Each structure stands twice: as C-alpha cells, then as structure tokens.
Amino acid sequence: MIVYLIKSTISLLILYLAYHFLLSKEKAYQFNRCFLLGSLIFSLCVPFIPSPLKPYTKVVKATPTFTHFTVEEMLPLEQVETNSPPAILETTSKVDSLPIQPLKTILMAISFLVSLVLIIRLLIHLHKLYSKIKMCERIDKGSFKIVLSSGKDLPFTFLRFIFLDRSQFHEGVVPHQLLHHEAVHAHQWHSLDILFIEVLKVIFWFNPIFHLYKKAIQINHEFIADEAVLNKFQDKKSYQYLLLSYAQQHQQNHLVSYSKYSLTKNRITMMNKTKNWPKTAIKILLATPLALGIIFIVGMKQNQEIPKKDTVQITAKISQNNPTQSKDLVKEYETLIQSSIDENGNKSLGKLDIPRLREIWDQMTENQRQTITHVPFVPAPTIPSKMKISQSLINEWKDSNTYGVWLDGKRINNEELNDLNPDEIAFFVKSKLEKNAINYGKHVYQLNLMTHNAYYKSYILSKSLYDQKSVYSKAIEIYNQHQSNPQLYKGKLGSDIDVLQKIYERIPPWEKEKYNVKTPSEAIKGESKQNGIGFNYIPYFKPKKNDKC
Numbered sequence: 001m002i003v004y005l006i007k008s009t010i011s012l013l014i015l016y017l018a019y020h021f022l023l024s025k026e027k028a029y030q031f032n033r034c035f036l037l038g039s040l041i042f043s044l045c046v047p048f049i050p051s052p053l054k055p056y057t058k059v060v061k062a063t064p065t066f067t068h069f070t071v072e073e074m075l076p077l078e079q080v081e082t083n084s085p086p087a088i089l090e091t092t093s094k095v096d097s098l099p100i101q102p103l104k105t106i107l108m109a110i111s112f113l114v115s116l117v118l119i120i121r122l123l124i125h126l127h128k129l130y131s132k133i134k135m136c137e138r139i140d141k142g143s144f145k146i147v148l149s150s151g152k153d154l155p156f157t158f159l160r161f162i163f164l165d166r167s168q169f170h171e172g173v174v175p176h177q178l179l180h181h182e183a184v185h186a187h188q189w190h191s192l193d194i195l196f197i198e199v200l201k202v203i204f205w206f207n208p209i210f211h212l213y214k215k216a217i218q219i220n221h222e223f224i225a226d227e228a229v230l231n232k233f234q235d236k237k238s239y240q241y242l243l244l245s246y247a248q249q250h251q252q253n254h255l256v257s258y259s260k261y262s263l264t265k266n267r268i269t270m271m272n273k274t275k276n277w278p279k280t281a282i283k284i285l286l287a288t289p290l291a292l293g294i295i296f297i298v299g300m301k302q303n304q305e306i307p308k309k310d311t312v313q314i315t316a317k318i319s320q321n322n323p324t325q326s327k328d329l330v331k332e333y334e335t336l337i338q339s340s341i342d343e344n345g346n347k348s349l350g351k352l353d354i355p356r357l358r359e360i361w362d363q364m365t366e367n368q369r370q371t372i373t374h375v376p377f378v379p380a381p382t383i384p385s386k387m388k389i390s391q392s393l394i395n396e397w398k399d400s401n402t403y404g405v406w407l408d409g410k411r412i413n414n415e416e417l418n419d420l421n422p423d424e425i426a427f428f429v430k431s432k433l434e435k436n437a438i439n440y441g442k443h444v445y446q447l448n449l450m451t452h453n454a455y456y457k458s459y460i461l462s463k464s465l466y467d468q469k470s471v472y473s474k475a476i477e478i479y480n481q482h483q484s485n486p487q488l489y490k491g492k493l494g495s496d497i498d499v500l501q502k503i504y505e506r507i508p509p510w511e512k513e514k515y516n517v518k519t520p521s522e523a524i525k526g527e528s529k530q531n532g533i534g535f536n537y538i539p540y541f542k543p544k545k546n547d548k549c
Contacts, residue, residue: 003047004047005204005207007046007047008043008044008046008047009043009207009209011039011042011043011046012039012040012043012207012209012210012213013209014291015035015039015042015043015291016039016209016212016213016216018287018290018291019032019035019036019039019216019287020216022283022286022287023035023283023284023287024216025270025273026279026280026283026284027223027227027270027273027275027280028280028284029220029223029224029227030224031284032220032223033193033217033220033221033224035287035288036213036216036217036220037193037196037217039213039291040196040197040200040213044200111205111206114205114206115202115203115205118201118202118205119202122198122199122202129158132147132149132163133147133161136148136149136166137166138161143160143183143186143187144160144161144162144183144186144187145160145161145162146161146162146164146169147161147162147163147164148164148165148166148169148170149163149164149165149166150165150166150167151165155174155178155182156182157182157185157186157190157191158191159186159189159191159192160186161186162179162182162183162185162186164179164182167430171393171430172390172392172393173387173388173389173393175242175388176233177229177233177235177238177239177242178242178246180228180229180232180233181225181226181228181229182225184224184225184228184229185221185225188224190221190224193217193221194214194217194218197210197213197214197217198214201214218263219263219266219267222263222267223267223270226239226267226270226271227271230271236271236272239271240268240271241477243264243267243268244264244473245385247264329360329363329364329368330364330368330371330372332360333357333360333361333364333372333373334372334373336352336353336356336357336360337352337357337373337375339351340352352375354377354378354465355508357375357378358378358379358380358508359508359510361378361379362379362510362511362514377465379467380465380466380467380468381465381466381467382466382467382470383459383460383466383467383470383471383474384427384459385474386426386427386452386455387425387426387427387428389422389423389425389428390422391422393422394417394420394422397414397417397447398414398415398417398418399414400413400414400443401443401444402443402444402445403443403444403445403446403447404433404439404442404443404445404446404447405417405447405449406446406447406448406449407420407449407451408449408450408451408453408454409448409454424451424452425449425450425451426450426451426452426454426455427449427450427455428447428448428449428450429447429448430445430446430447430448431445431446431448432444432445432446433445433446452489452492452493452494453492453493456478456492456493456494457493459471459474460474460475460478460493460494460499460503461493461499463506468503468506468507468508468511469507469511469515469517471503471506472500472503472504472507472517475494475499475500475503476500476520476523476524478494479494479495479497479500479524480524481494482494482495483495483524497520497521497524500520500523500524501519501520504517504519504520
C-alpha cells in the first residue's frame with residue numbers, strides 16, 4: 001500500500017507541475033480540463049502498469065544474502081549455544097515479533113475514521129443542496145433548471161441546477177452575462193469534475209496534492225465559462241466589472257464554484273490574453289509526452305523476474321507543529337469594543353474606532369475572526385453597484401395599489417413613471433410595509449428610486465461607512481463611462497477628477513499601502529470596451545510581473 005501511495009503521489013506531482021508551468025497560462029481550456037482529469041485517473045492506475053522496459057541489472061538466481069548468516073551471528077549473545085552447529089535462519093522468524101502490526105492497525109483505524117467523517121461531511125453538503133432544490137421554486141429551461149433561492153452565496157451551479165436570487169430574478173435584474181456563465185457550467189457538467197475530486201479527497205485525505213488539483217480544476221472551469229460569455233456578448237469590460245461586483249462572495253458549499261476575490265484577478269488576466277496557438281501547441285506537445293515518459297519510468301510496476309527481499313523497516317518520525325498564534329490583535333480588538341460600552345452596558349457606535357477595528361480585522365486570520373465580537377460595518381461593506389432597469393419593471397411599478405413610489409427622496413404619483421426613462425434610474429430599493437407604517441393599507445411596497453445623480457450623491461460623494469476602496473473603484477468606473485460617452489451622461493455627476501482625488505484621500509493610509517491603491521491620474525488611464533481592464537489602473541489590485549498580457 002505504501003509503495004502504491006508513493007508511486008501515485010510522484011505521478012500526481014509531476015503531472016501537476018507539468019500543467020502548472022506549461023499549460024495553466026495557456027488558453028487551451030478544454031484540453032486543460034481533459035489533462036487534469038486524465039492526470040488524476042492515470043496516476044491512480046500507473047502503479048499497476050507493467051514496466052515496458054527490462055531492468056538494467058542482470059537477473060541471477062540467488063538466495064537473499066542474509067540467509068548465509070548463522071544463528072550465532074543473528075541472535076543476541078545470551079541466546080547462543082556454544083556447541084550449536086551452523087544453520088540457515090528462516091526469513092520469517094523475527095518479523096511477527098516486532099511491534100509493527102499494532103501500529104499499522106492504529107494508523108489504519110485513524111485513516112478509516114477520518115475518511116468516515118469526511119464522507120458524512122460530503123453527504124451533508126449534498127443533502128443541503130438537494131433539500132434546497134426540493135424546497136425552492138424551480139423554473140425549467142430545458143437544458144437546465146433555475147432554482148430561486150436566497151442567500152449570500154448566490155449565484156452558483158450544481159449539476160443541471162442554477163441557483164439564483166429569487167427577488168433579483170423576478171425583478172429582472174439578473175445580468176444576462178452571469179446567467180450564461182452559469183449555464184455553461186451546467187451544460188458541460190462541471191459539477192461532476194468537482195464531485196470526482198471530492199471523492200478522491202475523502203479517500204486520500206492525507207495527500208495535499210488533491211487540493212491543488214481541485215483548485216486548478218475549479219479555476220479552469222471559470223476560464224471555460226468566461227470564454228463562452230465573451231464569445232457571445234463581445235463586451236469584455238462590462239463583464240469584468242460584473243465579476244468584480246461578485247468578487248467578495250462567501251462560499252457556503254465546497255461542491256460548487258464561486259466568483260471569489262482570489263480568483264477574479266487570474267480570470268481577468270486570462271481574458272486579456274491573446275491566443276498564441278503555435279506557442280500553445282508546442283507546450284501541449286512538450287507536456288504530454290514529457291510527463292508520461294517520466295511517469296512510466298518512476299511509477300511503473302516492478303518486473304516479476306526481480307526477486308523481492310523481505311525487509312522490515314522500523315522508523316517512527318513524529319513531528320508536531322503547533323505554532324502559537326499571537327493574541328495581541330484579538331486583545332486590542334476586544335479592548336476597543338469594551339471602550340464603547342457605557343455604564344448601563346449599552347454599546348455606542350459613535351464611540352467605536354471603526355477605522356482601527358477594520359485594520360485589525362484585515363490582519364486577523366480566519367480562525368481569529370470567528371472568536372471576536374462582531375459589530376456593524378466591520379468588515380467594511382462594499383458599495384452596491386448600479387442596476388439595469390427594464391421597461392417592463394417600470395410598467396409593473398405603475399400599479400398604485402401595490403407600490404408607493406419615491407424618486408430621489410420625494411413622493412411622486414405612480415402616473416409620473418410614464419415620463420420616466422428606464423436609463424434614468426441607477427438604483428432602487430423595494431421594502432414591504434409593516435403594519436405600523438403610515439401608508440400601511442394604501443399600498444403593499446414602498447419603492448425608493450434613485451437617479452444617477454442621487455446615486456452618486458448618496459454612495460460616492462457622502463462619506464459613508466462603506467468600503468472606500470470599492471467607492472473609489474466605482475467612482476473611477478463611472479468617470480471612465482462618462483469620458484467614453486459624454487453626450488449620454490451630460491448633466492450627470494461623475495466627470496469631475498477632483499472628486500476622485502477627495503475619495504482617494506478618504507482611503508486609510510494602511511489600505512493604500514497594502515493594496516497599492518493608485519492615484520486618480522494613474523487609475524483613469526487607458527481602458528476600453530474591447531481591451532478590458534488593465535491591472536495597472538485598477539485601484540486595489542497590486543500588479544505583478546506575470547500580469548502583463
């Protein structure tokens with residue numbers, strides 16, 4: 001078993017390194033998917049493949065060398081009989097007496113228990129997904145089904161089911177690019193790849209290489225879906241900004257894919273790359289035979305003609321790595337919380353040092369964050385993106401029995417929506433009236449609409465508790481939109497570079513340094529619809545050498 005694990009691990013590692021250094025940055029996504037899955041299957045089978053090569057050493061029939069020792073030479077001195085004749089020692093005489101079997105049994109039991117726990121965990125995640133599918137509203141779209149749910153982890157895809165936010169879907173604000181992205185995951189059964197690697201992780205839980213394969217497979221899935229979206233919609237820039245709006249998504253189930261912040265930069269980098277088929281073809285030709293050739297030599301099954309020696313190796317190597325994490329951050333955080341509590345035990349938000357709490361939060365590990373007292377606006381929430389409003393939604397809001405409408409903070413008659421162009425609305429909030437509301441009984445929902453100017457005043461100009469990096473990024477996006485089409489945005493706030501400078505100054509110094517936030521003059525350079533986002537100009541992405549496309 002140990003020999004099998006060593007050979008398969010060597011195979012997995014070599015193939016992964018071949019993928020990482022030769023193929024991972026190439027736009028041959030379907031081939032990469034086959035290569036990664038084939039590497040897993042091949043590495044699990046390679047220890048059983050007979051060697052196609054003859055061993056170099058000449059095979060001779062001979063008994064193992066240790067059988068030529070006498071009993072006197074092999075046994076302890078006190079057990080030797082002085083007049084005993086020379087004899088041949090049996091090769092199995094001492095093996096059973098050594099304390100190997102109990103240790104092996106204990107290790108196997110531990111491995112089985114860990115695998116059992118992981119199996120239960122996997123089944124729980126599957127049960128949660130199928131429970132959500134069964135309980136939520138489903139819409140059949142033929143080749144896939146839409147499941148309308150709610151939660152911070154939306155949207156995502158599992159098998160043929162695409163999970164979307166219920167309210168956004170009914171309001172018609174789900175971006176078509178995002179829906180097509182998830183449809184590609186469903187059509188190509190990407191979830192089966194994830195389930196396959198998860199099963200392998202359950203069986204070989206002690207092998208960290210499988211985690212590398214899962215990460216590589218997941219991001220390659222995103223590359224495949226991104227490429228399909230760009231081929232259909234031909235609008236790289238708007239799609240990349242859409243990805244940034246979902247980059248802070250929190251993963252709730254490890255069986256599905258998400259647009260996580262750590263992956264977004266790689267995805268945008270790959271989108272900005274141009275295909276170089278000759279270079280890609282050369283790397284493919286190098287990767288496949290090179291990796292397979294090495295694996296055949298390293299992982300091949302031993303020839304039957306070579307005699308096996310019975311050896312017993314007793315080595316116990318126990319290493320414990322329990323680094324003590326510093327608790328200074330947690331102590332300082334809790335001290336700041338306590339300083340805001342008055343004599344009656346009530347917390348005063350005005351007494352909290354919110355900027356310092358956010359800085360400490362950013363430095364904490366995930367385990368430390370789970371132990372601290374949570375307060376509002378820590379971590380800083382990101383600014384909401386503008387919404388795309390359809391005419392059908394405007395028509396729905398005209399029903400005065402259902403909606404009471406406010407426009408930029410002023411109550412208007414529902415009939416006034418007839419004179420309103422959907423493009424004039426940048427954002428809206430819909431809330432259901434409670435029984436103690438003043439207008440309860442007159443209508444069901446209160447609808448607050450924001451024009452582009454009101455949105456800019458509320459979220460960009462005002463010094464709010466939103467994350468100022470995201471405010472700055474959105475302000476730059478709006479500025480570039482206005483510069484690209486000044487006639488369309490004439491009279492709307494957002495074209496003033498001085499405002500960008502003021503927002504830049506509101507960002508805490510530690511965030512500017514850590515995330516390499518660019519100044520306005522650096523941040524507004526050279527974007528276009530087809531060229532996409534250049535990382536040198538995105539405020540909170542720190543450019544690296546390998547970002548150049």
